[in-house]
Amino acid sequence: KAGVTQTPRYLIKTRGQQVTLSCSPISGHRSVSWYQQTPGQGLQFLFEYFSETQRNKGNFPGRFSGRQFSNSRSEMNVSTLELGDSALYLCASTQGRLGNEQFFGPGTRLTVL
Amino acid sequence: QQQVKQSPQSLIVQKGGISIINCAYENTAFDYFPWYQQFPGKGPALLIAIRPDVSEKKEGRFTISFNKSAKQFSLHIMDSQPGDSATYFCAANTNAGKSTFGDGTTLTVKP
Numbered sequence: 589k590a591g592v593t594q595t596p597r598y599l600i601k602t603r604g605q606q607v608t609l610s611c612s613p614i615s616g617h618r619s620v621s622w623y624q625q626t627p628g629q630g631l632q633f634l635f636e637y638f639s640e641t642q643r644n645k646g647n648f649p650g651r652f653s654g655r656q657f658s659n660s661r662s663e664m665n666v667s668t669l670e671l672g673d674s675a676l677y678l679c680a681s682t683q684g685r686l687g688n689e690q691f692f693g694p695g696t697r698l699t700v701l
Numbered sequence: 702q703q704q705v706k707q708s709p710q711s712l713i714v715q716k717g718g719i720s721i722i723n724c725a726y727e728n729t730a731f732d733y734f735p736w737y738q739q740f741p742g743k744g745p746a747l748l749i750a751i752r753p754d755v756s757e758k759k760e761g762r763f764t765i766s767f768n769k770s771a772k773q774f775s776l777h778i779m780d781s782q783p784g785d786s787a788t789y790f791c792a793a794n795t796n797a798g799k800s801t802f803g804d805g806t807t808l809t810v811k812p
Contacts (some may be wrong), residue, residue: 592744599704607797618800619715621798621799621800623800623802625770628802630802630804630805631745631790631792631800631802631805632802633799633800633801636798636799637731638798643798644798644799646799657803678744678745680744680800682798688733688735688750688794688798689735689747690752690798691747692737692745692746693744694742694744694746695743695744695745
């Protein structure tokens, strides 16, 4: 089975711009979660989608949003980028029902200049 | 509010030694406790996980010990190898798809 894929792997943006990151979960997995990883804050939960519905949400401002498509692929969007948004954005998929096992993708490294 | 506290922040162990990483949690609603291993440039990979109805789980050289009354759990890596050098994260879940992570432990195993 192919693992979780994320695109792009690296991204450089400037303050004020917006960005869209993409995640394709493992085939058959219906839940996709997004995390932000930074040296200072560690791994922080952004949100989780299951069957195209946001099921859980972390404590991030409204500039961070996401969505999930009918094929379980997910995108997250960050608008009005700030320097502090520079981070590794990780996507994880789970089967979403009884299983809690999360499988992470390699991440998208976002740098905001 | 940090709900999962992990220690130590860094750990240096000789090859063949035992590495021990500890975590403590606050929320008694957590019902799934995974450990992840992360190498530079990679996403975290699930190493081993435990549910609170079990006090210990072993998979190869990796063991989780769980103390429900103390709200603590730990990862033991037996016969540590240089290839185990990585960052380890404990986590706790209340439901599928949402993990609360510890701050991570950087493990260095010296040859």
